[in-house]
Amino acid sequence: MMRDGDFLEKTSSGSPNLASPEVISGELNAGPEVDVWSCGVILYGLLCGSLPFDDENTPNLFIKGGIYPLPSHLPPGARDLIPRMLLVDPMKRVTIPEIKQHPWFQAHMPxxxxxxxxxxxxxxxxxxxxxxxxxxxxxxxxxxxxxxxxxxxxxxxxxxxxxxxxxxxxxxxxxxxxxxxx
Incomplete structure (x- = not known):
């Protein structure tokens, strides 16, 4: 159970390819920022057909400092949103409410x-x-x-x-x- 103001434990689970830099480095994290990162990786994968960060050796996943290719075929709204989701600094990363208000997110919402x-x-x-x-x-x-x-x-x-x-x-x-x- 997570409460406002608490941090999640240092142990992590799941795919390292989806894990945020703060999780990979073992830092304490608040949760939603980590989820935004993972969703950004998934969105990138869905739209690009590959993951933005991929390496067989987990420690090498983030040596690039959050640098990844952004294909030109992406729609402009996605080209704006993905980099905001994949910011290495969790305090600068877009929030879930901001994502829900993003024009690209709302453009084709059922x-x-x-x-x-x-x-x-x-x-x-x-x-x-x-x-x-x-x-x-x-x-x-x-x-x-x-x-x-x-x-x-x-x-x-x-x-x-x-x-x-x-x-x-x-x-x-x-x-x-x-x-x-x-």
Missing amino acids: QYLAVPPPDAIQQAKWMEIDEDILAEVAQLGFDRDELCDSLRNNLQNKATVAYHLIVDHRRAISEQISRRGG
Whole structure:
């Protein structure tokens, strides 16, 4: 259990390739800054196809002092965000709330992850429940009525996440078909 103002222990676990410089060097750390670093490494890996810091010998991972290539094919917003996440100094690293407000982070955020509309009438207009998808999620073992209630009340739980993932998947397939003209 971590409390505000406490530091995490010096022992670390997980992949050294994702570990922040302060974890690799065995320094005390507060937690969120370490998570931002790891997320920055993962984001880099997802967008670039390789890790920014990679060496078979763990001590060599950060000898470069946080220097890594930033491919030119990255979108400008990602080119701005990744270096802010991968700052060696944890006190200068972007925070999680700052990441959530970053324009690149918000650019293609699905509506169900964004701040919900303030009033229930807007919510009802915002989303019609798709009966086919509802049935598909129910087949996964979720209670249909609870899922409907959760969707109407804009709750986030495993069932609503499953529902929205299927919605997004179907939308992506539909867009691919439209682009191919068939």
